[in-house]
Amino acid sequence: LKEPVVNTGALINKNASIGKAVDYQGIPYYLSQMNEWIRNFAAAVNKELKHGYTSYKEPGDVLFVYTDISGAQKTFGDVYQDPTAPGYDPANPLKPVTSWSSIGDSYYNLTAFNFTVSDKMKKDSEHLAVSTSKNPDIDVDAYNVLDEIGKIKTDTKKMSFRGRSSKEFLECLSADMALNAKSASIFTENYANIGNSIDLQRKSVSGVDEDEEALDLSKFQRGLDLSSKMIQVLTEVYDRLILQTGV
Helix, strand or coil: CCCCCCCHHHHCCCCCCCCCCCCCCCHHHHHHHHHHHHHHHHHHHHHHHHCCECCCCCECCCCEEEECCCCCEECCCCCCCCCCCCCCCCCCCCCCCCCCCCCCHHHHHCCCCCEEECHHHHHCHHHCCCECCCCCCCCCCCCEHHHHHHHCCCCCCCCCECCECHHHHHHHHHHHHHHHHHHHHHHHHHHHHHHHHHHHHHHHHHCCCHHHHHHHHHHHHHHHHHHHHHHHHHHHHHHHHHHHHCC
8 A cells, every 4th residue: 555645745734724714703702703802901900000009109009900720819911020021120110021912821811701800909998099190199190009000991092892982892892792693693694585485496397286186176176075875886887786686
């Protein structure tokens, strides 16, 4: 037996895809949209808190984390105040060392299932940042961090989901579901029309009309009944002739 010869040259620099023509948005799609919104929302809130200071003039901590398979709580996003990380600047501990992106594993680890508030924040709310400045009383440019977090709901500059504000998340999904339901209805109607058209073509080719065949069947049934009665009458006449005439 010889190994089959494969022309690998024809496959070089070619793109392949599975299900490219399938445009379906089911439960996996809506779950992915929800996970994406939660990741963006958690990142936006944590960013505001990490750029702020607590009432004790300490850098704020993150609020939202995720629980990994071992049960440990982990965060994602910009890495701050890590002396071992490359690019650490002691003079500016709030300077981001690395930025979160879809390339990192931690980005996809956070989902609607394991999304939670950090235990550290639950135990001591003093870790929550309240101002953008260590000295809010004398710093005229200081902002209330909680007010800034509240703006995430409507300010697309702080958080944008599919070009809309965070509070319009459900509106986006509702619009998707309405469009998908309409598309499914049109799809079903089109296939029903195609089925009816094929059935009519089949009948026209075969020359069989079900209504006409039903009428013919009824006529044949009545003819059979009459023939049966006629045979029965003739049989009775024949029997009477034999019995009464003594033939």
